[in-house]
Amino acid sequence: MSAAGEIAAAVRSGERSARQVTEEALAEVAGRDGEIHAFLLVLADDALARADAIDQAVAAGHNPGPLAGVPVALKDNLCTRGIPTTCGSKILEGWRPPYDATVVELLRRAGAIVIGKTNLDEFAMGSSTENSAFGPTRNPHCTSRVPGGSSGGSAAAVAAGFTSLGLGSDTGGSIRQPAALCGVVGMKPTYGRVSRYGLVAFASSLDQIGPFANTVADAALLFDVLAQNDPLDSTSLAMPSPATVSSVDEGVEGVRVGVCPDLIEGCAPDVAARVYEAAEALAAHGAKVEEVKVPEFAYGLSAYYIIAPAEASSNLARYDGVRYGLRVDAEDVATMNTATRTAGFGAEVKRRIMLGTYALSAGYYDAYYAQAQRVRTMVMQAFDRAYMSVDVLLGATAPTTAFALGDKVDDPMAMYMNDVCTIPSNLAGHPAISVPFGTGDDGLPVGVQVLAPALQEALLFRVARAVEAAAPPGVSR
Amino acid sequence: MTAETVWETVIGLEVHCELATVTKLFCGCRNMFGDEPNTNVCPVCLGLPGSLPVLNAHAVELAMRIGAALHCDIRPSTFSRKNYFYPDQAKDYQISQYDLPINADGWLELPDGFRVGVTRAHMEEDTGKLTHVGEGGRITSAHHALVDYNRSGVPLVEIVSEPDMRSAVQARAYASELRGILVATGASDGRMEEGSMRVDANVSVRPLGSDAFGTRCEIKNLNSLRSLGRAIDYEAARQVVLLEEGGRVAQETRHWDESAGRTDAMRSKEEANDYRYFPEPDLVPLVPDEAWRERVRDALGPMPADRRAGLVAVLGGTATDAESDQIRAVVDLGLDALVSAAVGAGAPAPLALARAANEVAATGEAALALTTESFSALLAMEAGGTLSATQSKAVLGELLAAGGGDPAALAASMGFEALGADTLGAAVGDAIAAHPDEWARYVDGDDKLTGFFTGAVMKATAGKANGKEVAAELRKRRG
Numbered sequence: 013m014s015a016a017g018e019i020a021a022a023v024r025s026g027e028r029s030a031r032q033v034t035e036e037a038l039a040e041v042a043g044r045d046g047e048i049h050a051f052l053l054v055l056a057d058d059a060l061a062r063a064d065a066i067d068q069a070v071a072a073g074h075n076p077g078p079l080a081g082v083p084v085a086l087k088d089n090l091c092t093r094g095i096p097t098t099c100g101s102k103i104l105e106g107w108r109p110p111y112d113a114t115v116v117e118l119l120r121r122a123g124a125i126v127i128g129k130t131n132l133d134e135f136a137m138g139s140s141t142e143n144s145a146f147g148p149t150r151n152p153h154c155t156s157r158v159p160g161g162s163s164g165g166s167a168a169a170v171a172a173g174f175t176s177l178g179l180g181s182d183t184g185g186s187i188r189q190p191a192a193l194c195g196v197v198g199m200k201p202t203y204g205r206v207s208r209y210g211l212v213a214f215a216s217s218l219d220q221i222g223p224f225a226n227t228v229a230d231a232a233l234l235f236d237v238l239a240q241n242d243p244l245d246s247t248s249l250a251m252p253s254p255a256t257v258s259s260v261d262e263g264v265e266g267v268r269v270g271v272c273p274d275l276i277e278g279c280a281p282d283v284a285a286r287v288y289e290a291a292e293a294l295a296a297h298g299a300k301v302e303e304v305k306v307p308e309f310a311y312g313l314s315a316y317y318i319i320a321p322a323e324a325s326s327n328l329a330r331y332d333g334v335r336y337g338l339r340v341d342a343e344d345v346a347t348m349n350t351a352t353r354t355a356g357f358g359a360e361v362k363r364r365i366m367l368g369t370y371a372l373s374a375g376y377y378d379a380y381y382a383q384a385q386r387v388r389t390m391v392m393q394a395f396d397r398a399y400m401s402v403d404v405l406l407g408a409t410a411p412t413t414a415f416a417l418g419d420k421v422d423d424p425m426a427m428y429m430n431d432v433c434t435i436p437s438n439l440a441g442h443p444a445i446s447v448p449f450g451t452g453d454d455g456l457p458v459g460v461q462v463l464a465p466a467l468q469e470a471l472l473f474r475v476a477r478a479v480e481a482a483a484p485p486g487v488s489r
Numbered sequence: 490m491t492a493e494t495v496w497e498t499v500i501g502l503e504v505h506c507e508l509a510t511v512t513k514l515f516c517g518c519r520n521m522f523g524d525e526p527n528t529n530v531c532p533v534c535l536g537l538p539g540s541l542p543v544l545n546a547h548a549v550e551l552a553m554r555i556g557a558a559l560h561c562d563i564r565p566s567t568f569s570r571k572n573y574f575y576p577d578q579a580k581d582y583q584i585s586q587y588d589l590p591i592n593a594d595g596w597l598e599l600p601d602g603f604r605v606g607v608t609r610a611h612m613e614e615d616t617g618k619l620t621h622v623g624e625g626g627r628i629t630s631a632h633h634a635l636v637d638y639n640r641s642g643v644p645l646v647e648i649v650s651e652p653d654m655r656s657a658v659q660a661r662a663y664a665s666e667l668r669g670i671l672v673a674t675g676a677s678d679g680r681m682e683e684g685s686m687r688v689d690a691n692v693s694v695r696p697l698g699s700d701a702f703g704t705r706c707e708i709k710n711l712n713s714l715r716s717l718g719r720a721i722d723y724e725a726a727r728q729v730v731l732l733e734e735g736g737r738v739a740q741e742t743r744h745w746d747e748s749a750g751r752t753d754a755m756r757s758k759e760e761a762n763d764y765r766y767f768p769e770p771d772l773v774p775l776v777p778d779e780a781w782r783e784r785v786r787d788a789l790g791p792m793p794a795d796r797r798a799g800l801v802a803v804l805g806g807t808a809t810d811a812e813s814d815q816i817r818a819v820v821d822l823g824l825d826a827l828v829s830a831a832v833g834a835g836a837p838a839p840l841a842l843a844r845a846a847n848e849v850a851a852t853g854e855a856a857l858a859l860t861t862e863s864f865s866a867l868l869a870m871e872a873g874g875t876l877s878a879t880q881s882k883a884v885l886g887e888l889l890a891a892g893g894g895d896p897a898a899l900a901a902s903m904g905f906e907a908l909g910a911d912t913l914g915a916a917v918g919d920a921i922a923a924h925p926d927e928w929a930r931y932v933d934g935d936d937k938l939t940g941f942f943t944g945a946v947m948k949a950t951a952g953k954a955n956g957k958e959v960a961a962e963l964r965k966r967r968g
């Protein structure tokens with residue numbers, strides 16, 4: 013599928029109709045999503061009606077917005093009014109939100125067309141999309157491999173050419189890691205840049221919505237649409253986000269890039285090699301590249317696997333069978349709660365609820381939750397120190413290329429290790445992006461990660477664009 | 490313990506107060522008691538997936554007013570989640586202030602001058618309301634339960650006292666004074682019967698003179714000041730009996746059964762929930778700046794204690810015990826302005842106070858409709874002798890029932906025009922003639938018989954005579 017910016021320009025000028033673009037996207041989905049399973053729900057009628065409305069607006073001389081007629085894939089933990097929102101879980105069976113997430117409203121105002129709701133690990137807990145209650149998504153580049161997760165459906169939809177853009181949520185790497193495994197661009201904004209209103213919470217202090225795209229410029233285009241203050245989210249940043257799409261091509265001359273071995277050395281050699289090649293490419297384009305060690309990153313994973321489950325154990329308490337979704341009837345309320353949750357949640361969600369409940373329990377709070385918060389503060393301070401000498405950090409996104417379906421489902425720790433390079437940015441609330449950069453020894457995509465300080469999305473996209481421009485050929489579709 | 494042990498009761502109160510905001514604590518739904526169930530609800534207060542709380546600034550303002558009125562330190566605060574499963578709780582956690590409350594370290598002075606420490610007064614959200622249906626509506630035997638989420642997310646302030654009180658009387662005085670303060674700040678209507686003010690009592694006993702606290706029980710379901718007093722007395726006695734029999738008090742929550750007049754165990758400490766408090770990640774720290782806190786303190790009107798002092802001043806600087814009681818009643822009901830205005834218009838202060846504390850107060854809500862003009866005019870008629878006390882009370886009753894009016898016209902329509910001197914004289918003469926023995930004793934100096942003759946004249950004139958004028962006529966005839 014064409015780049016989002018090109019589609020929007022063509023639709024605005026009347027050169028292409030939104031209906032034509034939408035029909036093409038729907039045809040692609042119909043042709044290949046049986047195999048990929050990126051979508052849990054395809055909204056063909058809604059999308060076509062929306063496309064016609066855009067075409068009428070263009071005909072009437074109106075500007076439908078920066079994403080006019082651009083097909084978008086929406087992760088199914090983003091609320092859509094009157095449309096099922098499952099979070100990849102049986103527990104939300106039958107639930108239709110009575111409201112749209114703020115980002116859905118922003119997409120509509122920008123003229124985008126939501127093609128459907130995409131698959132994810134249940135409640136965004138996982139790194140392979142195998143934890144979905146509705147079956148896994150497959151990597152479009154090799155269908156025996158996973159697409160990564162938890163936003164595997166959106167990553168696969170963009171990688172497969174179903175849509176130009178996708179929306180995911182990133183709590184510990186859930187946008188960047190599947191972007192890397194699927195060979196697309198995936199970006200997590202600064203915490204608070206994008207409203208979380210209508211994003212079904214996994215771990216509220218870490219969750220952030222962000223874009224998937226085939227190009228850095230498209231990711232910036234979508235980011236600019238999403239980065240708005242929202243009075244419905246108390247953690248939404250009040251200061252306006254400066255436009256990033258206009259400066260993506262400004263280059264990296266003089267930008268200080270810190271190559272971070274702590275985000276590289278634990279990775280497979282072929283992945284590590286690509287990161288060092290990217291660093292050389294940036295240096296060749298005028299960046300000042302140096303090595304910056306941040307050994308504190310090693311503790312991020314452990315802190316994350318306390319904080320995220322702790323918040324999740326509280327966020328997921330409301331799925332009790334009383335008000336909506338699944339209910340398994342029983343003699344009394346407490347038994348009904350237990351029966352409903354036992355039947356409705358998958359194994360990984362149950363594991364994290366138990367971990368989090370334990371970490372917050374009387375007598376364990378200080379040793380686990382409070383300690384993890386101290387580690388989180390330490391990671392933030394480590395970032396601050398690193399950014400005294402460099403403007404951005406460079407590392408790998410994921411330790412390996414896409415692994416085989418079923419490979420890690422029985423080994424939660426191996427699965428968790430997928431997020432080791434992405435978690436530090438979530439703990440600090442910083443923006444970070446994964447950019448495709450060649451392939452691994454298996455011929456599958458490798459992602460290089462650029463990390464920037466809070467609020468520095470414009471710089472992040474500039475560096476990412478330079479990485480993209482220098483990238484060796486990826487996987488051809 | 491020896492049989493002679495003298496026991497001391499130790500009481501601390503936890504008072505939940507619903508704030509009188511227009512909207513709820515974290516969403517724009519109406520905060521309204523008594524509406525159709527589940528009509529004031531939205532994704533936020535229903536805890537729907539993806540919804541987020543946004544703090545209501547007016548609720549913060551009211552919470553700060555309470556803090557200021559209770560002499561608390563108003564400080565930067567945070568919200569936490571209190572996690573427990575219950576169907577009336579939409580998110581299965583309650584957003585509440587925990588380790589960093591907005592108000593801390595204050596005190597409340599009782600009318601007798603005793604100060605009760607206020608540990609904290611923090612903000613939190615209310616839960617929904619469960620109604621058990623079937624088999625008499627008891628929790629254990631109900632067939633099913635209905636949930637109304639209109640109350641879900643209503644703003645509350647929980648005011649926690651120090652364990653400073655030593656009797657049921659003192660606890661009642663505290664709750665009563667606190668209610669007056671809450672109403673005076675405009676933070677709440679303080680209605681216990683509607684649940685907008687809910688009191689839980691922590692009660693323990695210890696040998697008098699002991700420094701250590703005994704094991705406490707928390708008493709719930711106290712729906713009136715009377716229940717509060719009765720429950721504390723019962724619970725303290727229960728604990729004393731238990732201890733004197735060599736038993737131990739178990740730390741537990743107990744339910745007050747008003748009709749049976751006793752407390753029953755609800756749950757013990759061992760069964761109590763582990764609430765797994767942690768900082769609420771969906772809200773940012775609440776840091777009211779000094780200017781805001783200053784504005785709140787400056788805008789605070791007079792508190793009940795100030796208003797009681799104002800009435801004592803109206804009385805001339807001192808008050809008898811009976812008058813002090815009347816002053817408390819008048820201030821509690823917000824009738825002090827009425828009394829002051831009537832006195833300003835020329836009414837005798839003790840009379841205005843007595844009528845307000847008794848007849849006006851007895852009508853409850855209707856009292857607030859009485860205008861100072863009507864009240865002042867009526868008191869002027871009574872003080873001037875145009876109406877007897879009995880007549881005045883009767884006219885006042887009509888005024889209150891009618892929600893106001895002209896006392897002179899009402900008195901006339903009730904046939905309360907003053908008796909002419911001739912009629913009064915004739916009635917007194919008739920009474921003397923009918924009771925020669927009593928008259929002889931009165932003439933001999935038995936003044937107690939004044940009341941006897943006044944009663945007879947009142948009866949004969951259907952209450953139209955003025956008691957003072959009857960007494961004067963009797964004295965005149967005795968010579």
